[in-house]
Amino acid sequence: MKAYETSYIRNIALLGHGSTGKTTLAEAMLYAAGMTSRLGKVESGSTVSDFDPEEIKRKISIRTSLVPILWKDYKLNLLDTPGYFDFVGGVKEAVSVADGALIVIKASAGVEVGTEKAWEIATEADIPKMLFITEMDAPNVNIEAILTTCKEKFGTSIAPVQVPWYEKGQFVGYVHVLKMLGRRFDGQKVVTCPIPDHLEEAIKPIRTMILEAVAETDEVLMEKYFAEEELTPEEIEKAYKKGVMNKEIVPVLCGSAVNATGISVLMDTMVSLFPAPNEAKPSIGIHQKTEEVKEIACSNDEKKSIFIFKTIVDPFIGKLSLFKVKTGTIKTDDALLNVRAGEVERFSHLYVLSGKEQKEVAALYPGDIGAVAKLKTPRTGDTMADKDFAYQYEPMVFPKGLVKKAIFPTGKGDEEKMSSSLMKLMAEDYTLSVENDKETHETILCGIGEQQLDVVVSMLKNKFKVDVYLAQPTTPYRETIKGKANVRGKHKKQSGGHGQYGDVVMAFEPSGDLEMPYVFEEKIFGGSVPKQYFPAVEKGLEECTLKGVLAGYPVVGVKAVLLDGSYHPVDSSEMAFKMATTLAFKEGVGKASPTLLEPIAHVEIKVPDEYTGDIMGDMKKRRGHMIGMDQRDSKQVIIAEVPLAELYTYATDVRSMTQGRGEVDYYFERYEEAPVDIQQKVIAARA
Template identity: 35%
Template sequence: MPRTTPLEKTRNIGIMAHIDAGKTTTTERILYYTGINYKIGEVHEGTATMDWMEQEQERGITITSAATTCIWDNNRINIIDTPGHVDFTAEVERSLRVLDGAVAVFCAVGGVEPQSETVWRQADKYRVPRIAFVNKMDRPGADYERCMQMMRSRLHANPVAIQYPLGKEETFRGVIDLLEEKAIIYRDETLGAEYTEEEVPAEYKDIVREYREKIIEAACEADEKVFEKFVHGEAISTEELKAAIREGTIAIKLTPVLCGSAFKNKGVQPLLDAVVAYLPSPVDIPPVQGWTPDRSGVEVRAADDKQPFSALIFKIMTDPFVGQLAFFRVYSGSLTGGSYVYNSTKQVRERIGRLLKMHANKREEIKDVFAGDIAAAVGLRNVTTGDTICDENKQILLEAMDFPEPVIAVAIEPKTKADQEKMGIALNKLAQEDPTFRIHTDPDTAQTIISGMGELHLEIIVDRMMREFNVGANVGKPQVAYKETIRSKANAEGKYIRQTGGRGQYGHVRITVEPSAVGAGFVFENAIGGGVIPKEYIKPVEQGIKEAMESGVLAGYEVKDVKVTLYDGSYHEVDSSEIAFKIAGSMAFKEACRKAHPALLEPVMKVEVVLPEEFMGDVIGDLNSRRGDIEGMEARPGTQIIRALVPLSSMFGYATDLRSRTQGRATYTMHFSHYREVRSKGICLGTRRNPWRKRNTSERSRT
């Protein structure tokens, strides 16, 4: 079956923003105006198409990325609506990895909020071109210019307004198109489906002139031809300005800014026009680069149906009716349902059962997929998020996604014996779907420990176990993911000798440990000379040290940011073995850490509290009592913002405490910032047992 939409008329976009900026509301209007939905779904009523999970409908937030497809002006737009809550950052990460463009939604009142910064950085990481939509222009305190100023100062972006609001707050009735120099006024009785184009009101003429000059200035920076015309005093047409803005957007030199109110059905159609006009199609972006399977050379795939097939799995979902669904983005070539693909990450050949086009949780079976398409496959058994599937004769390995490490853990146990077996199956299926959710068993207590990105993340996991898998569970108190490090340099020796009658075991190493740069992780240096330790035993020494790092000397937490230098040792021609040197390396590392002034590190969260001014003193005092450092304060219309760095261990139950202190009038957001040394003397290391610890092979071999 041939392609129905030309590749240059395809757009793969994501809707990204801070929680409650209006992403899903905007997406629902897009589905309505493009004819996918016959009525508008509302987040606050629990009827939004894209928020299809029960937990999403109850809480009024997006938890999982939902994909859909719509047609606008003969262009096919594949949309992924992403979550805004910090606990579900991984959903944004994996979506942006496979998208060609994004719409960043900002609240006109809140402006650039903490999670806006996080998702913007993620888009920068994958070099995703984006346009901005300043939503909620009808709200009290809405400020379009301030929002753009915050984009410059906080995101280091180059926002270029191509629209200006016509009225604001309760008088907001439409937008002014600064390129076409016309006013677009929406009719409320048709839910914004109909609008009139009028001349710009006289009181806005000067504003339009000022902003058009800024557009021409930005166009000159983006396009040399426009610059030449400007220098020679020639007239620049609207079409030339649009072409220059498109060029600048795709090159990530500028961000076109539009405005509106999705909830009041104003400004969504011009946003769709901007998606088509300024965001790239798969042919506008550079060909995707990957490696040969042995990573010895670079492979390149252009977005072309005639190229060998290559795609990236970006999401796994368990469906009660069809089993495991693997969402993938096709970068090159085409694929037919029922054919075989090669998983170059796992190096296995698998058969695709059926191909599906997704619309939230509804699905439509399709026969083929082509370059630039986003679809789901049924029948792939051995895939995980980040795997590459490709043509077996022309293999390529695409770059996978990096996901943050969990920062919080809880113990979980089944309520009944009947739940015991089902719980293991349910947890493994949920872990397959979510790369930031981990499971392991505590070696000392045999308890099952689950870890994730925050309290809400784990709460949703337990809730899904109950609803989707009918598994009841009791959950313990949250545990923080502490880490350990060292403060100074130290030397140590590790000698492992065992005689058992036959061939013995002999391994002997001398090492130096010292702190490495913050965030550098584990650095291993081999300074052995003269064959003191044979080459084949160096790698086992490094492996033994790595395993010893999983359980530190202070409280059994993982050790980070350490440099280890192996400088001396000895071996026995008969008794030495890889396992002996592995154990010797582990012993030496433990001994060196004890001498190097070990320290406990804790995760610190960036907290932003929005509250009425009269509660400022009480809330600041409370944050200080939680070992928080106040970073700054900011006044906004009717509210105050407090920004602070607070240890995660002090933030459990903060939502309830904040509500009681502010009569329910304050809100807060937090996301992970960094690890720092524990300052509180109240943490007793001698009695603390690490629920994250996994017993390593060196420990097992000695028991």
């Protein structure tokens, strides 16, 4: 594949709700550009971008794929992203290197939750947007209703470029309102023709909308518009592109990916309206030493630098690092410094990916997207550059995985294999993480949703040949006491030779500090227990607090006072006093009203107003305690305290209750006494 210069490159993220037809649209573009001889289908697993066995099996995208489209003199780097929330990490990767976002809407479904999420993500990334309404040939499509919803949800920037043209219920063409031309489909071609009379009325409000949007981009045009002077086609087109680049105008186009109609017009429009990388907003660079922030334009004027936005780890081909060239021209055999790791690595081969296919190239110009294999140090978010390039690009921020499951290998001795395979999957997906619980000795897998964790289990089995299963994590309960008890612990054992003798009288009561396992004091008078045995008593106490008397959980908040005791000049030893303390602890804690404490989390749930009732009702079922409410970004934030045991899959449950519009964050707050019925269940389960 030849190298394309910066002004002939367009980097576009395909965004939208799950199953709206993003992958099918990418296939239609490949076909319309003559790069494939037939349309690949998601159903048959024959698409270019969904090549992973998991994607073929599930018939959904689970990772972002790069699909370069060579259209006329241009190269469109399409980043086909997953639509399902569990795989949002892939969307974040795509928008970090895209210079424009094409949001796909299925005509039969209209604006869905994923459409709103895609809009939010593209807006946050501060890149120009375009909407494409696909499946226009489906029966009973109401494009006016879709446009009205778009304006309600996304504001007045929505500006349709086309008015669809139907004959006998069939989608046969459209009117290009920007150019005021009729366009009729002739197989895969689009033929220019007069505007049909019956569409004149439908065109007027759309044309007015476009002229208003265009006039707002320029004071001179605004004056002409209000003076009712005619704007020239050149003025309209130039101002329209300026409006798109400034994120003031969002064009809307329509067509059908399944039948490949309207696709060539879409690609022409993306070329003409979306910015080339050197026209797009500059990248943010942070100086390695001074932390000074600088805007770095995509050009050949600077030293060489790239940003690694994605990592693919394959058991056979090794690690592939996908990158965007930010400055300079990258060539085979270039040696670049990994700014984070401080290591220089040589690029022995450069590739352009098209789905799973790797095409070798000799050079990549600024703004292009490529891949390099088998580098040792790079990871997602790294900057690699010439040694005297002093800046590091802003890293991506990934959402935190709050759905948690304990993961266990099925086979004995597979722990290490499971661990190393998980590390490889985490290198690919930064929304996945692993926590090793030292207390329960469980490996906790954290992700965005249960579907994502299910894919991990499947990948471990099929890709890395390690069988695993998931379970609910063990909740880290604690034990403490509410009352007081004075007890004697005596350890006396006589055998041939020296015996064992240790005797302690101890008082147990709450210390009031649940952060500390125990507080130890001694109030011995008259040397009934010599000082040399005090450390042995404390050591026995320390060991006893590791496992409580109720259910074997660690003990906290206990004050133990050594009051009295006795010793034998020959048979007493440190071990004997340790054993005596153990006996005293078990009896004393058992008599001092032992109780179980459960971990409580501080939870914040951000939802649209209409879902607050459902969330609060569900809170009661989870034994949650409301603290308050707050307003943030036009959404309600419900603040509560909830037992941690109720939260392991709560992020998924909130998405279900809010149709994907809710977000959750939580962190451990403190321990408090569990209700009696919960205590009984936990103790019975541990028996």
